[in-house]
Structures are given as C-alpha cells and as structure tokens.
Amino acid sequence: MRNLIKYPIVLIFIGILVFACKEKSEDIGPVSDEIRIISLEASFRNIRAWDTTSITVVAEGENLQYYWEANHGDIKGSGTSVKYAAGNCCIGMNIITCRVFNDSGHVEDTIQIRVRHYFEGK
16 A cells, blocks of 8 residues: 555556546436337357457437447447457457437347357357
8 A cells, every 4th residue: 555655646547547437328318218129139149259240239219329338359330230359358258238328318238249269169
C-alpha cells in the first residue's frame, strides 16, 4: 500500500481504468415494453479459435439502435448483423449480448458460442 501512495501516477492510472471501463448500457435507458427481440441467431454456435460466426438479431420497435458486446473475443461490425471471432485465449463458452434500444428504453438478449482449440477436430 505504501508503494501506491509513493506513486500517485499509479492511482491516477487505476482511476482512469475504472471510469474508462464503465459499461455503456447505463446510457440506454430503462427496459422497454415497446421493443421486442424476435430472434438472436448465430450461423455457427460451435467454432474453432480464429474462425468466425455471423450473429444476427431481429427486433421490433421504432428507430432501433444496436449495441453488441462479448465477454471474450471480438465483434466486428454493427447494426443487426455482426461477426464474432475469438482466439485460443477464449476457449470455452462465451456470451455475446445484443442490446436493442431507442428513446423509450432497451431490451437485451444473449447467445452462447463455444470456442474450441484451433487444432481440435471439427
């Protein structure tokens, strides 16, 4: 603890990280009954590391916007369809969340994608 006090730059850096990592979903309002997710589907729910799968959401509502996040791996794209990929560091079940929102609020759904080691057979 004394080392942290000696180095105030470390405390500043930690503070920046905490605020920079704040979840964006707080800005999208309350849960809405005016928006409905009809489906959230992936072209493949079981992929090898470094492969990709397309994930598509179908939703009902006015002036919809979409926010995607994954607990591990990368999401490329935006809107109603994105590509998901994960490396060997993300082996296991990964959760992808899609938040659909507008001025009235938001709804969200998740889908699980299993990522296997690259050298594991199909």
